[in-house]
Amino acid sequence: MTSSNPSYLIIGAGVFGVSTAYHLIQKYPNASVTLVDRDAYDAESRVAASWDWNKVIRADYDDKVYCRLALEAQEIFKTDPLWQPHFHQTGVYWTCRSAYAQNVIANHKDLGRNDDIIALPVAEARKLYGGVFDNADYTGVKEVLVNRASGWAAAGDALRAVTKRCLELGVSYITASVTNLEFDGRGSCTGVKTQAGGTLSASHVVVAAGAFTPTLLEWSAVKSGNPGLRAGERIVAAGITTGMAQLNEDQYQKFKDMPVGFQGYTPDEGKPFIGSIPPTKDRELKWWGSKIFTNTREVFPGHYISSPPPTQDYNQWKVPGPLKQDIVESRNLWYGPESAKWEMTKHRICWDAFTTTSDFIISPHSASKGLYIATCGSFHGYKFFPVLGKYIMQMLEGELAPELIERWAWDRQRPDSSQNVEYPNSEMKHLLEPAAKL
Ligand SMILES: Cc1cc2nc3c(=O)[nH]c(=O)nc-3n(C[C@H](O)[C@H](O)[C@H](O)COP(=O)(O)OP(=O)(O)OC[C@H]3O[C@@H](n4cnc5c(N)ncnc54)[C@H](O)[C@@H]3O)c2cc1C
Secondary structure (H helix, E strand, C coil), X not given: CCCCCCEEEEECCCHHHHHHHHHHHHHCCCCEXXXXXXXXXXXXXXXXXXXXXXXXXXXXXXCHHXXXXXXXXXXXXHHCCCCHHHEECCCEEEEECCCHHHHHHHHHHHCCCCCCEEEECHHHHCCCHHHCCCCCCCCCCCEEEEECCXXXXXXXXXXXXXXXHHHHHCCEEEECCEEEEEECCXXXXXXXXXXXXXXXXXXXXXXXXXXXXXXXXXXXXXXXXXXXXXXHHHCEEEXXXXXXXXXCHHHHHHHCCCCEEEECCCHHHCCCCEEEECCCCCCEEEEEEEEEEECEEEEECCEEEECCCCCCCCCCCCCCHHHHHHHHHHHHHHHCHHHHHCEEEEEEEEEEEECCCCCCEEEECCCCCCEEEEECCCCCCHHHHHHHHHHHHHHHCXXXXXXXXXXXXXXXXXXXXXXXXCCCCEEHHHHHCCCCCC
């Protein structure tokens, strides 16, 4: 392939990969655009963090860049017929133990927004929405941010629908596990090798493999003898446990119109933002735990990095007791004693790729021409699904705004993670030791 006739191979069909394919094929209807993923796009179960019953779609960011991007994406979720059927505008209810609410409101004002977004005293807020959060833990809460413009999306359904549209538009989808990147004699990336032994080639190779990205880069570094390919400190793979409870008819009536809830913590409290999402069409209520854990293991003889378990499904459905207990404790932060009776139907460990500042990596890889990285959702990437590909395409074409180049670069300043409540806070094997305290 010459640069006048580019082709695109995207490893990973989560939101970063699929959005890239969607934007590329719309701009270049005759281009060769291929998604390769270990799981079929319509599989019953997938390892992608993007494949889920639901994800929060909010623009409640105290960071102005992500606030603007989230508003842009949310607009598409609300108005575009491809995305709109999957969006539910339930509002967001966010308990704030810092100045978070005021910062978010200031951002919305600066961005010229008129959304229905307010900060309320606890006593007033907890009576809202039929009092569904009246039993929540309000220790240390200064005020509650209520944004009625936010909501959630049926994440797996939206991912499937957009992938299907990509295929209709001419994108190819190959179900295969990639074992390593391939390079020519000058070190430029030319494609990938699959577990079945096949080779896929393209002029542009985009790695959007989520939590598996550091492992794939490690394997490729070993195989090619180019240590510069490694992710190193740039990307950390980590898991979080989610739980779902089946609501009976009475419970469903109480919770069906609830907003998304967030317990907001500060770095001193040692917890991430703990969220709970309104019941799905199957009447299952979801929330996640407070432990974000690495899984350091030997991915190649002598090479230790954090990586999802080495099974086809990342052992995502085998949730050990201490992680289920984390789910119980998070549930109690929201719903109090009556929730102890709920019937738990699902536990899942969801793996994502993290950076110390929660900024994505959307960047050429500095160690190989033709190789690009687009991932690191850092536990908040889904909501940007409709617009990620627009910015990834700008990166591929050298048209990304300087502010975003700096934010998302492969090589950039990396502050430590001490101020980031959403950064991995434990190692999985330590949590599973008998004396582990959750
Ligand atoms: C529990 C949990 C809750 C979250 N909640 C929210 C939320 O409410 N709102 C929000 O905005 N964000 C949320 N996020 C974050 C969001 O889900 C992720 O940031 C985002 O989905 C990551 O997208 P991705 O495309 O980078 O990775 P993924 O969605 O993980 O996709 C990566 C793909 O790469 C494929 N792959 C990996 N390795 C290979 C290989 N070797 N060969 C072939 N294919 C491969 C995988 O099969 C997978 O399909 C949450 C994350 C978690 C874990």
